[in-house]
Amino acid sequence: MKHRYLPMTEQDQKDMLETIGISSIDELFSDIPEKVRFKGEYKIKPAKSETSLLKELGRLAAKNINAQDYASFLGAGVYDHYRPIIVDHVISRSEFYTAYTPYQPEISQGELQAIFEFQTMICELTGMELANSSMYDGGTALAEAGTLAAGHTRRKKLLVSSTVHNESHAVVKSYADGQYIEVVTIPHTNGVTDLDKLKEMIDGETAAVLVQYPNFYGQVEDLQAISDIAHENGALSIVSANPLALGLLTPPGALGADITVGDAQPFGIAESFGGPHCGYFAVSKKLMRKVPGRLVGETNDDQGRRGYVLTLQAREQHIRRDKATSNICSNQALNALAASVAMTALGKEGIKEIAYQNIAKTAYAKQAFEKAGFEVKFGPAHFNELVVDCKSPIKDVNKRLLEQGIIGGYDLSLVDENLANNALIAVTEQRTKEEIDAYVQELEAIHA
DSSP: OOOTTOOOOHHHHHHHHHHHTOSSGGGGGTTSOGGGSOOSOOSSOOOOOHHHHHHHHHHHHTTSOOTTTSEEOOOTTOOOOOOOTHHHHHHTSHHHHTOOOOOOGGGOHHHHHHHHHHHHHHHHHHTOSEEOSOBSOHHHHHHHHHHHHHHHHTOOEEEEETTSOHHHHHHHHHHHHHTTOEEEEEOEETTEEOHHHHHHHOOTTEEEEEEEESOTTSBOOOHHHHHHHHHHTTOEEEEEEOTTGGGTSOOGGGGTOSEEEEEOTTTTOOOGGGOOOOEEEEEOGGGGGGOOSOEEEEEEOTTSOEEEEEEOOOBTTTSOGGGOSBOOOOOOHHHHHHHHHHHHHHHHHHHHHHHHHHHHHHHHHHHHHHHTTOOBOSOSOBSSEEEEEOSSOHHHHHHHHHHTTEEOOEEGGGTOGGGTTEEEEEOOTTOOHHHHHHHHHHHHHHTO
């Protein structure tokens, strides 16, 4: 056998060719004219031995800059949080990492129970009545929420706050285009949604108001006021929430949200250079039958024993296409499991403590930057991100920081030209006082 991981032997190949009545693989392509067949050599490197290839890949991987060796202040949706070591031990078990989809509940009870636990914990965090088995990521979850709202209200306009992550905003627009839904951006004032503008813009065609909590700039939005405005006009209130922040902040479900979505990455899921991660999707009971993806339910078998099953699958693979609420065909089961293990390991008090540390350390960083003469933009209610005017192009600042072992903040000029020289700096529980001070000192040195 020439290839270690390909099960087909030369005899297997010969037997198959004989069975279909041809003598060579080339005959399979006999219908393709010779003149259009590629005759040259591909411009790729020659094949290497396994040992040589592993060495080359190792050298390439070693060039990556990571949060283990550097102090990372880069957030903007993906964060360096504490990951309990038990997470990798559990998700590395073969019965979990090889399980794809639990179509047969009688042999998938462990997987189904893990998903059920994830759903339950998401409901507890968000204050919502029901959650699905997970989505691909926070951005697609928000977009699915928007299309759900449009279908439920039979309206064709979404109002999206400008303080929603720009990438999530773009995903919402992509989904909306296919459904002929208009997406209108609500401006912000001092880093939070402008409520007066929202009142002016909302009308009888608005399906939902979409906001982020805490928002892209780390500010805490007035969810109750936003939900009230939405409901007074017959629209739904949709919130994209950082689940870790909900360890301390009032949950969206208690502030009028109809749909709460987000990304579970802060709980036990590695940054992994941007993904894959795990979106969550939670709703009030009135929207139960319109939730995209899978729902796992608890039941009893004919002997009275507790069991778990897939239920209320409203995706196009299971019901008539024109009745489907979504075409999402899977869930992030392994990453949902990672989030569940992390939440279980931390417990309610642990999640509260980590959320508190994010707030406290961000407050310390704010004071340190201001004391050094750097303006911190927007209001006082920060979760774990700050907008800091670094007085120089962020690209240059971050290059200097990197030389000192620091991964700098997100360059906000990529989002808003009015925020040139401003960085979105994430301060999680992982950052130490010494690392924060080093960041500030390096900024001071640049302008000395």
